[in-house]
Amino acid sequence: MIPFEAASVAVAVLGTLAVIAVFVVRGHEIGWELSAGAMFTLYVRAAGLAATLVFAAGLAEILRAFLVTELLPPGYAPMRPSPPAEQIVRGATLAAAGAAFWGVHYLLPRPSVRGGALLYTAFVTVGAAAFGAATVATLPAAIAHEAQRLVGMQPPPRLEGALGGGIAAFLLWLGHLWQLRAQLGGGPGGRLEHTLAVEP
Amino acid sequence: MIFGVLIPLGVLALVVGVIVALVRSREALDLSPRGLVRGYLYLASFAGVLTIAIGVGSLVNWGLATAVGPGLIYGESPKPAVVRACPPSEPNCGPTPAQLEQQRRFEQQNRERQRSEDLLRGLTYTAFGAAFWAAHWAARRTFVDEGRSPLRRGYLMLGTVVFGLATIVLVPTGLYQLLSYLVLPVNEGQYRGGADAVGGAVAVLPVWLLYLRTVVRELRAA
Numbered sequence: 360m361i362p363f364e365a366a367s368v369a370v371a372v373l374g375t376l377a378v379i380a381v382f383v384v385r386g387h388e389i390g391w392e393l394s395a396g397a398m399f400t401l402y403v404r405a406a407g408l409a410a411t412l413v414f415a416a417g418l419a420e421i422l423r424a425f426l427v428t429e430l431l432p433p434g435y436a437p438m439r440p441s442p443p444a445e446q447i448v449r450g451a452t453l454a455a456a457g458a459a460f461w462g463v464h465y466l467l468p469r470p471s472v473r474g475g476a477l478l479y480t481a482f483v484t485v486g487a488a489a490f491g492a493a494t495v496a497t498l499p500a501a502i503a504h505e506a507q508r509l510v511g512m513q514p515p516p517r518l519e520g521a522l523g524g525g526i527a528a529f530l531l532w533l534g535h536l537w538q539l540r541a542q543l544g545g546g547p548g549g550r551l552e553h554t555l556a557v558e559p
Numbered sequence: 560m561i562f563g564v565l566i567p568l569g570v571l572a573l574v575v576g577v578i579v580a581l582v583r584s585r586e587a588l589d590l591s592p593r594g595l596v597r598g599y600l601y602l603a604s605f606a607g608v609l610t611i612a613i614g615v616g617s618l619v620n621w622g623l624a625t626a627v628g629p630g631l632i633y634g635e636s637p638k639p640a641v642v643r644a645c646p647p648s649e650p651n652c653g654p655t656p657a658q659l660e661q662q663r664r665f666e667q668q669n670r671e672r673q674r675s676e677d678l679l680r681g682l683t684y685t686a687f688g689a690a691f692w693a694a695h696w697a698a699r700r701t702f703v704d705e706g707r708s709p710l711r712r713g714y715l716m717l718g719t720v721v722f723g724l725a726t727i728v729l730v731p732t733g734l735y736q737l738l739s740y741l742v743l744p745v746n747e748g749q750y751r752g753g754a755d756a757v758g759g760a761v762a763v764l765p766v767w768l769l770y771l772r773t774v775v776r777e778l779r780a781a
Contacts, residue, residue, distance in 0.1 A: 376575070379575065379579065383578075383579050383582050384582060393579065393580075395712045395716075395774075395777065395778060395781060396778060396781075398712065398713075398716045399716070399774060399775075399778055402716060402719055402720055402723070405720070406723050406724075406727070409724060409727050410727060413727055413731060417731075444742075444743055444744075445739060445743055448735060448738050448739055448742060448743060449735045449739070452731050452734045452735040452738060453731045453735070455731075456727070456730055456731035456734065457727075457731070460726070460727050460730075467771075467775060468775060468778065468779065470778055
């Protein structure tokens with residue numbers, strides 16, 4: 360199975376490159392110029408997405424640690440040898456660093472550039488695609504794995520801990536979808552009520 | 560670790576930057592000899608900063624290994640577990656105290672070698688990078704009318720992107736390694752990993768903040 364982190368990072372990198380390519384090649388159609396402000400806005404969007412990925416990896420680690428120790432039915436021991444304390448420290452560090460990095464970029468001054476709102480929507484879409492792909496790649500297999508364990512079957516050890524990654528990806532996917540819905544005008548409160556990427 | 564993060568990021572960002580400049584800013588690209596020299600000077604300055612960062616990262620690792628102990632940066636092998644008792648018929652079945660002592664000495668020598676390598680690499684890269692950067696910076700000052708040229712903006716954005724992404728990779732990794740070493744208990748016989756990303760994190764964070772501050776200041780001034 361593809362790990363949650365690999366799936367989300369791969370889709371996010373490809374999506375970011377695709378957004379850059381589209382804006383560079385066809386941006387002039389909406390008046391987007393490769394100015395200093397536009398380059399900076401592009402950087403802030405990409406950095407915000409990178410921070411979200413790091414935060415998601417931390418959240419996944421914390422969920423894995425607690426799911427392995429807390430949700431096991433009586434009589435079932437965790438199969439992974441690594442102690443949960445290590446996962447909690449790793450998860451908390453990644454989540455805190457991701458949140459801090461995101462916060463720094465959120466607080467940066469954002470120049471007003473033509474096509475800025477579209478760029479923001481494009482990066483929210485990339486985030487939704489990345490976490491959506493990670494959810495599809497991880498969550499069904501992880502749920503099947505846990506179900507096997509609950510009914511007393513011996514699940515394959517390679518899926519141990521996948522549920523944490525699947526849930527983290529699912530939560531962030533929903534968040535990005537919510538943000539996309541608000542961006543496109545269908546959500547309550549209009550756009551930018553709940554932001555996962557950095558606002559324009 | 561800083562090598563594996565900074566160099567690929569730098570090359571990737573540079574390739575993307577060049578493609579973007581070729582496609583979108585063809586009119587802004589100055590392909591005259593003077594324009595090419597300006598491009599070279601900015602590129603070489605960026606390479607100098609990368610080299611300095613790698614050197615400073617190694618020096619920080621060396622400093623921490625010297626101050627706190629080499630185990631913090633390079634990891635520690637497990638302490639020899641309890642040696643099982645030998646049956647009477649096999650008096651030399653397990654590692655003898657002399658063999659254990661030799662193994663301990665080898666590991667110590669290995670860590671000392673890693674520490675010395677970090678010191679040498681740090682001094683070499685920092686000195687060479689600083690000289691390289693300073694020479695190109697001086698050339699830029701005399702040869703290039705810097706102002707707010709697209710090349711300068713590209714140079715600053717390249718630094719912000721590369722060191723920003725390196726920061727988001729190296730800072731959490733280094734912090735986790737450090738906390739893991741300092742806080743988590745180690746089972747007997749378990750290898751204790753070192754915090755070799757800490758040096759890189761300490762080196763790239765201020766460089767990123769410096770680039771970011773310059774970019775924001777120039778954006779505000781524009």
